[in-house]
Amino acid sequence: MGRERIFxxxxxxxxxxxxxxxxKMDEPFLIxxxxxxxxxxxxxxxxxxxxxxxGLVSLGHAAFFGIGGYAMGILASHAQNYEPLFSWPFxxxxxxxxxxxxxxxxxxxAAAALVIGALSLRTSGVYFIMITLAxxxxxxxxxxxxxxxxxxxxLSIWVRNEMPGVNTLDPIQFFAVTFVILCLTLWSAARVAQxxxxxxxxxxxxxxxxxxxxxxxxxxxxxxxxxxSGAITGLAGALFAxxxxxxxxxxxxxxxxxxxxxxxxxxGVGRLYGPVVGAAVYILLEHFLxxxxxxxxxxLGLLLLGMVLFARGGLIGALLGREVAHD
Amino acid sequence: MTEPVLxxxxxxxxxxxxxxxxxxxxxxxPGEIHALIGPNGAGKSTLIKQIxxxxxxxxxxxxxxxxxxxxxxxxxxxRLGLGRTFQIxxxxxxxxxxxxxxxxxxxxxxxAFGLFRNVMKDKALLATAQEALTRVGLHEAAQQRxxxxxxxxxxxxxxxxxxxxxxxxxxMDEPMAGLGASGSKDLTAFxxxxxxxxxxxLVEHDMDAVFALADRISVLVYGEVIASGTADExxxxxxxxxxxxxxxxxx
Ligand SMILES: Nc1ncnc2c1ncn2[C@@H]1O[C@H](COP(=O)(O)OP(=O)(O)OP(=O)(O)O)[C@@H](O)[C@H]1O
Ligand SMILES: [Mg+2]
Numbered sequence: 001m002g003r004e005r006i007f008x009x010x011x012x013x014x015x016x017x018x019x020x021x022x023x024k025m026d027e028p029f030l031i032x033x034x035x036x037x038x039x040x041x042x043x044x045x046x047x048x049x050x051x052x053x054x055g056l057v058s059l060g061h062a063a064f065f066g067i068g069g070y071a072m073g074i075l076a077s078h079a080q081n082y083e084p085l086f087s088w089p090f091x092x093x094x095x096x097x098x099x100x101x102x103x104x105x106x107x108x109x110a111a112a113a114l115v116i117g118a119l120s121l122r123t124s125g126v127y128f129i130m131i132t133l134a135x136x137x138x139x140x141x142x143x144x145x146x147x148x149x150x151x152x153x154x155l156s157i158w159v160r161n162e163m164p165g166v167n168t169l170d171p172i173q174f175f176a177v178t179f180v181i182l183c184l185t186l187w188s189a190a191r192v193a194q195x196x197x198x199x200x201x202x203x204x205x206x207x208x209x210x211x212x213x214x215x216x217x218x219x220x221x222x223x224x225x226x227x228x229s230g231a232i233t234g235l236a237g238a239l240f241a242x243x244x245x246x247x248x249x250x251x252x253x254x255x256x257x258x259x260x261x262x263x264x265x266x267x268g269v270g271r272l273y274g275p276v277v278g279a280a281v282y283i284l285l286e287h288f289l290x291x292x293x294x295x296x297x298x299x300l301g302l303l304l305l306g307m308v309l310f311a312r313g314g315l316i317g318a319l320l321g322r323e324v325a326h327d
Numbered sequence: 328m329t330e331p332v333l334x335x336x337x338x339x340x341x342x343x344x345x346x347x348x349x350x351x352x353x354x355x356x357p358g359e360i361h362a363l364i365g366p367n368g369a370g371k372s373t374l375i376k377q378i379x380x381x382x383x384x385x386x387x388x389x390x391x392x393x394x395x396x397x398x399x400x401x402x403x404x405x406r407l408g409l410g411r412t413f414q415i416x417x418x419x420x421x422x423x424x425x426x427x428x429x430x431x432x433x434x435x436x437x438x439a440f441g442l443f444r445n446v447m448k449d450k451a452l453l454a455t456a457q458e459a460l461t462r463v464g465l466h467e468a469a470q471q472r473x474x475x476x477x478x479x480x481x482x483x484x485x486x487x488x489x490x491x492x493x494x495x496x497x498x499m500d501e502p503m504a505g506l507g508a509s510g511s512k513d514l515t516a517f518x519x520x521x522x523x524x525x526x527x528x529l530v531e532h533d534m535d536a537v538f539a540l541a542d543r544i545s546v547l548v549y550g551e552v553i554a555s556g557t558a559d560e561x562x563x564x565x566x567x568x569x570x571x572x573x574x575x576x577x578x
């Protein structure tokens with residue numbers, strides 16, 4: 001446990017120092033890259049609660065990521081065009097306030113996860129993978145045909161949304177916002193993993209029979225995990241859209257689901273900081289290898305293959321060994 | 328005689344052409360140990376699974392603690408007070424021994440939706456868990472990883488988890504398997520005391536334990552109860568000797 005704590009602190013420190021140095025050296029692009037890693041890591045932390053703790057292999061998390069993104073896009077586009085979103089029961093003109101956007105993103109993606117989870121969790125194994133994928137694709141095609149909000153082209157927001165007390169247009173300040181959210185989420189996820197709910201959920205992954213026999217219903221535990229997981233990934237989606245000032249159906253494509261899953265697997269399934277490591281490595285590979293060859297994903301594929309074959313615990317597992325059963 | 332705690336009536340279950348349970352009827356009375364014996368593949372575990380709710384019978388009826396539970400699922404039956412131990416250990420292998428019993432204690436509490444408090448620091452749960460471990464003699468292994476336990480220790484842990492539930496009847500599927508001679512003796516003595524807390528339907532191959540413990544014995548062969556009675560009646564039953572006990576003696 002001790003070693004992993006130090007390692008985790010090191011990861012966070014690196015994620016903090018790189019943009020700070022970039023800021024000193026006036027390299028805004030690097031700050032943006034670090035912000036991207038932070039937000040994608042957050043999406044992965046969300047998935048990891050379902051996948052790592054609950055053993056739920058969801059290939060539909062892009063849906064939540066996209067719902068978060070569209071929550072931001074829809075609220076902000078109404079605010080920027082001065083068109084009310086609705087006028088009953090009260091007049092609502094959209095919003096460019098991040099806290100409100102986050103709230104809407106979290107609630108909407110949690111609600112979607114509740115519905116998708118309630119239907120998908122009746123299956124397991126490959127069927128669960130396929131059904132979550134199907135739900136994801138359904139929403140993907142829906143956004144493509146949703147002409148009110150840009151259809152295939154998506155939605156652009158001219159100015160990044162606002163946050164009280166922060167100048168979000170300043171890359172380093174926006175980075176700080178995302179970094180704080182990531183840290184708070186990691187802290188919460190760690191608490192959840194050690195909670196009564198976390199224990200029961202993890203037990204249900206290891207032996208469903210065992211959990212039923214002590215009188216706890218695996219379905220309810222998994223549904224709750226799925227909702228929490230979807231909500232976090234949705235929040236990441238809202239931030240991601242704000243980073244790019246753009247949302248499009250791409251955020252909901254199964255390719256995005258696959259990427260989020262790659263962060264988790266690459267870093268280490270079920271390891272708290274797995275998605276952080278995974279997202280960082282992924283973005284670094286994409287950036288540096290992607291600059292050398294457009295076939296960089298071949299290397300990513302080889303790396304993933306190596307991970308799956310030789311280091312089931314991902315990069316963190318390979319570096320630190322199997323997780324110790326903690327007190 | 329008081330009302331039985333468990334009553335199985337005409338239970339049948341087939342796997343394709345194989346009749347794993349064939350019109351089985353039996354009951355379990357308060358304070359009693361009712362042993363279920365029979366050769367490998369007789370259908371003992373299949374019966375236990377139907378009583379615990381993991382397997383749905385094709386026909387027949389199960390009544391437990393005064394209620395018809397035939398339509399209830401495993402979770403509901405566990406809540407009602409059925410405590411089960413598995414023939415093939417069904418534990419959370421990545422957990423520590425203590426975490427497994429805490430899970431049991433959590434189940435007994437009936438809810439597991441605390442999200443923020445560290446469950447391994449919950450005094451009430453820990454007390455229940457530690458007590459159960461101490462009772463089966465596994466307290467010294469509390470911090471070990473479950474997958475590192477010996478086969479016998481896993482059986483003990485199975486029993487400990489069942490204890491945390493404070494069940495009103497026990498279903499135990501071969502709890503002695505793999506315990507070794509002294510382990511079996513300890514567990515036999517333990518079950519002798521446990522019966523006063525809740526009656527036990529005991530599936531067991533260890534005949535010394537069965538004859539030492541059981542008030543009544545039912546013999547299952549090819550899914551059918553061929554005999555049921557007191558230990559002495561079963562010992563002297565010629566059909567049983569031929570079908571089952573005889574085989575043991577030759578082996
Ligand atoms: N899910 C299943 N599908 C098909 N056949 C099954 C299934 N479960 C059990 N059987 C068969 O039913 C029969 C009874 O099995 P069961 O496990 O109940 O025997 P048992 O009396 O517990 O044996 P043992 O002493 O070896 O534990 C066996 O022939 C077994 O192969
Ligand atoms: Mg059996």
